[in-house]
Amino acid sequence: MALGIIGIVTSLILLITLAYRGVPVILAAPLASVVAVVFSGAPILASYTEIxxxxxxxxxxxxxxxxxxxxxxxxxMTVTGYAESIARTVTGLVGSRSAIAATIVTSALMTYGGISLFVVAFVMYPLARELFRVADIPRRLIPATIALGIFTFTMTALPGSPQVQNIIPGQFFGTGSFAAAGVGLVGGALIFGLGLLWLEYRRTALIRKGESFDSPESARSANGSSDSGTGDQQVTTLEPANRLVPFLPLLTVFAVNFACTLIIFPALDWSYLAEDKFGGVTFEQRMGLWAVLLGILAAILVLVALNFRHFATLWAGFVDGAKRSLFPIFSTASEVGYGAVVASVAAFAVVRDSVFGIGADALWTSVFSVSITAGLTGSSSGGMTIALNALGEDLRTMAEQEGVSLEAMHRLTAMAAGGLDTLPHSGAVVTLLIVCGLTHRQSYKDLGVVTLAIPVLVVIALVSLVSVVGSF
Structure with a gap:
């Protein structure tokens, strides 16, 4: 048994090391799985093909x-020019001198509007770079500024977020994407506010030291990156006729998601799901997924309707989007496969029992287990799926027995996944730094504060508050 636990720890160290060194998770996860299997004495081929x-x-x-x-x-949203138009509109409202706030708000709007996190990173970098150049803000703060808008409060805290991290808990707790709206709004406001304060403080401190946008300390790394690098690839875009039109698709995602979750779906008869051909799935397990999916589809239809005369450009966007979706989902799925292998070895039962043996209630146990797995895998969605696949049913049973709100557990579990997931080996962190052409040494300190330290502290505070006063 001790050897099996050593194998789990060794495999996790290997996964973290490989990810940190740039090995794609889709390759690193199977290799780490083999290590866990070898130490446990389980058959390698059967564990790979059957687990x-x-x-x-x-x-x-x-x-x-x-x-x-x-x-x-x-x-x-990119090829139609809507994403850039939104950025410029927000900048005009906030003011170009408030480049940090404008970048955060624009990134957050796109993420909350349903655009993939990785797509937002690529879209936002050229815009943020120009804003920071005009305001002469050290460019080393660009990754942290974008990350605050896409990897934190809009991903997990704000109720109704269409990001997968806000949908996964509903599959296990029978809750919707608007679960514990009050808790999410308070948490989102705290993460946004504290993150903005930190970045503004850092801007002032760096400028006081004489650092500027083009300072050597803040310049691009010397590994061959240049201003024509990955993040600066230009896309031929269409110019929206009205500055308000680009916001319509984002509003569509929210409106359809809200209507389906709280009005339309509850009014429908879902009894047919009990039929054997649907595999025993319940409405509560799929409500959040279906509502978000319909919201995004409706927004795509709105985009097509508004730009139908440019259908050839839109079709190229469909093809490009389909290609871009493959690497993120298979990377995350590979981590989930690794988690399944680890959960299958006998030593994992000891780890699981240790988690439940700490004596905490369901809320603290859920937050703790998801935080650890998200941190070890460097993925919020992958870590949360691994933890809840292994412990989800037990956590729900425990919560119901203790009278813990499943809605609060949904919200705080999702927020917990968005904390330690941005440790240095995180694929999202590595990708964002590559897009911005900067290194961990230059930018990770600030990125870690706004995406890891602050969210973790906020989650601890909210779990403590909910434990006392209940969900709100």
Whole structure:
């Protein structure tokens, strides 16, 4: 048994090391799985084909539509010029001198509007770079500024977020994407406010030291990156006729999601789901996924309707979006497959029992287990899926027995996944730094504060508050 636990720890260290060194998770996860299997004494081939692959395939089967249409929606928002128009409109309202706030708000609007996180990163960098150049803000703060808008409060805290991290808990707790709206709004406001304060403080401190946009300390790394690098690829875009029109698709995602979750779906008869051909799925398990999926599809239709005369450009966007959806979902699914392999070894039962043996209630146990797995895998969605696949049923039973609000558990579990997931080896962090052409040494300190330290502290504070006063 001790050897099996050593194998789990060794495999996790290997996964983190490979990810940190830039090895794609889709390759690193199977290799780490082999290490865990070898130490446990389980058969390698059977563990791969009968445990790893089915778990990976199940994740793809459940979440592929969201990744696919989310990526397509993001590309269409780019090629139509709507994303850039939104950025310039927000900048005009906030003021170019408030480049940090403008970048955060614009990134947040796109993320909350349903655009894939990775797509937002690519779209936002050229815009943020120009804003920071005009305001002469050290460019080393660009990754943290974009990350605050896309990897934190809009991803997990704000009720109704169409991001997958806000949908996953509903599959296990029978809740919708608007669960515990009050808790989410308070948490989102705290993360946004504290993150903005930190970035403004850092801007002042760096400028006081004499650092500027073009300072060597803040310049691009010397590894061959240049201002024509990955993040600066230009896309031929269409010019929207009205500055308000680009906001319509984002509003459509929210409106359809809200209407389906709280009005339309509850009024329909879902008794047919009890039929054997639907595999025993319940309405509560799929409500959040279906509502978000319909919201994104409706927004795509709005985009097509508004730009139908440029259908050839839109079709190219559909094709490009479909291609861009594959790497993110298979990377996350590969991590889920790794989690399934680890959960299958006998030593994992000891780890699971240790988690439940800490004596905490369901809320603290859920937050703790998801935080740890998200941190170890460097993925909020992958870590949360791994933890809830292994512990979800037990956590729900425990919560019902203790009278803990499942809605509060949904919201705080999602927020917990968005904390330690941005440790240095995180694929999202590595990708964002590559897009911005900066290194961990230059930018991770600030990125870590706004996406890791602040969210973790906010979650701890909210769990403590909910434990005392209940959900709100």
């Amino acid at each position: 790893f692959m089915p778990a990976m395939a199940a994740f793809v089967g459940s979440w592929f539509p969201v990744f696919l249409f989310g990526a397509i929606f993001g590309v269409l």
